[in-house]
Amino acid sequence: MARPRRTPPPGFAHATAPEHLAPVVAAVLAPGWRIAAARGVFERAGAGRLDVAGDLPAGSRVAYTVPALARADPATLGEPERELARHVQIVLPRGADPRAALRRVRRWACVERAQLAPRPALP
Numbered sequence: 001m002a003r004p005r006r007t008p009p010p011g012f013a014h015a016t017a018p019e020h021l022a023p024v025v026a027a028v029l030a031p032g033w034r035i036a037a038a039r040g041v042f043e044r045a046g047a048g049r050l051d052v053a054g055d056l057p058a059g060s061r062v063a064y065t066v067p068a069l070a071r072a073d074p075a076t077l078g079e080p081e082r083e084l085a086r087h088v089q090i091v092l093p094r095g096a097d098p099r100a101a102l103r104r105v106r107r108w109a110c111v112e113r114a115q116l117a118p119r120p121a122l123p
Contacts (some may be wrong), residue, residue, distance in 0.1 A: 058094035
């Protein structure tokens with residue numbers, strides 16, 4: 001007879017993410033800001049542009065967490081969708097110091113709040 005398999009308590013992880021995964025800083029843009037077409041640049045209507053490429057390690061990239069919402073017309077979105085469209089991820093190259101990047105990201109005028117994204121884990 002097979003022994004019953006014990007299940008771990010909720011939220012308990014058996015394994016951590018592989019070390020070769022790139023670290024990520026999760027940020028929420030301040031109202032009115034968006035990622036510009038140029039790499040490492042944010043823009044705000046009537047307020048100009050903010051070039052942050054020099055603050056990031058070479059090989060970093062900035063992307064919307066939900067690209068489909070970022071491309072949508074804000075007038076067609078509900079309030080929760082507009083809020084979600086402000087979320088971005090700064091994906092750092094492997095080996096970069098995420099805590100140092102987080103300190104720099106928090107100083108940007110276009111960022112309302114930022115934190116280190118959680119490391120994925122397997123159950």
